Amino acid sequence: MTKNQLNAYIALLAAQAVVISLFENAIPFPFAAAPGAKLGLANIITCMALYTLSTKDTLKVLTIRLILATLLGGTISTFMYSSAGIVLSFIGMWLVKKLGPDRVSLIGVSATGAILHNIGQLIVASWIAQTWTVLLYLPMLSFVGILAGIAIGVMANYLLNHVEKLHNYRALRELNE
Amino acid sequence: MGNCLKMIKRWDIIIVTILVLISFLPFTIFSAVQAKNDRDPDRVNIAVISVNNKVVKRIVLTGSVKTRQFDVHMLGGDCNTIEVKNDQIRVKSADCPDQNCVLTGFISKPGQTIVCLPHRLVIEIKSNHAPSQEIIVSS
The missing domain is CATH 2.60.320.10 (N-utilization substance G protein NusG, insert domain)
Structure with missing residues (x-):
């Protein structure tokens, strides 16, 4: 990949992530039982970035996505919640991916990302409310989170295998390692 | 559907199980603390x-x-x-x-x-x- 290709690819992933998260905000909330739970569709992009880009470039995609999504459709409080979620879920996904492609597939990676995103948000919420009881809400959120995470893992796996460019980039990345 | 099942690897199942357990961790800790508080003899x-x-x-x-x-x-x-x-x-x-x-x-x-x-x-x-x-x- 040349420098220009890389820049364009990073920008493309970030733009897709922003559009997906704006689109997700526009969907009326589907789970009446667990208010606050989200599908986390933008996780697809994080998975693809993790598998096709180096760690440094993945962080670039995530930072751009976080800032742009906040500026376009968020507030300071959503910025705090999602930045904690993104940082924690990125660390978790990176560690899980380190287990290697023979042991763990995209399903495990994206489920980890989904749950750790929820945990990060709830930690910030309990810090703001100054009470740890907020964490009791975790099982409800993580139930939706795990199901959505598995579905997104399957989806990202199909994209990586069947979109030709992504497939090539992934092979390229694995060669460089 | 067959492809879907084929891509699941052993560690995926382990990881998802661990995550489910982690999500119930705060609940367990809170009930333990609560039970300890209830048995606290100093409480009036x-x-x-x-x-x-x-x-x-x-x-x-x-x-x-x-x-x-x-x-x-x-x-x-x-x-x-x-x-x-x-x-x-x-x-x-x-x-x-x-x-x-x-x-x-x-x-x-x-x-x-x-x-x-x-x-x-x-x-x-x-x-x-x-x-x-x-x-x-x-x-």
């Missing part, structure tokens, strides 16, 4: 009876095995009869029009209240170190 519940926002009586509920009964008189001649029994407190009878305070029955946990609005009487149970039980969730 106090019922604070106030009329018109002024405290008229404080009663130590913990360890009150014997049944006690007394009247609280208001300014206009109104009267509430309060009973303390087995670490619990209730309004036994009152001459207020709605009888809400009597219908509330016994209370025993920190934070619980009995309110008699017509007589402006409030009974609240306080603890010397009460764990806050309020949960506020907003999305």
Whole structure:
């Protein structure tokens, strides 16, 4: 990949992530039982970035996505919640991916990302409310989170295998390692 | 569907199981802490009876095995009869029009209240170190 290709690819992933998260905000909330739970569709992009880009470039995609999504459709409080979620879920996904492609597939990676995103948000919420009881809400959120995470893992796996460019980039990345 | 199952690897299942367990961790810790608090011998519940926002009586509920009964008189001649029994407190009878305070029955946990609005009487149970039980969730 040349420098220009890389820049364009990073920008493309970030733009897709922003559009997906704006689109997700526009969907009326589907789970009446667990208010606050989200599908986390933008996780697809994080998975693809993790598998096709180096760690440094993945962080670039995530930072751009976080800032742009906040500026376009968020507030300071959503910025705090999602930045904690993104940082924690990125660390978790990176560690899980380190287990290697023979042991763990995209399903495990994206489920980890989904749950750790929820945990990060709830930690910030309990810090703001100054009470740890907020964490009791975790099982409800993580139930939706795990199901959505598995579905997104399957989806990202199909994209990586069947979109030709992504497939090539992934092979390229694995060669460089 | 077959492809879907084929891509699941062994560690995926391990990881998802661990994640499910982690998500119940706070719940377990909280119930353990709660159980410890309940068994704490130092904890003393106090019922604070106030009329018109002024405290008229404080009663130590913990360890009150014997049944006690007394009247609280208001300014206009109104009267509430309060009973303390087995670490619990209730309004036994009152001459207020709605009888809400009597219908509330016994209370025993920190934070619980009995309110008699017509007589402006409030009974609240306080603890010397009460764990806050309020949960506020907003999305």
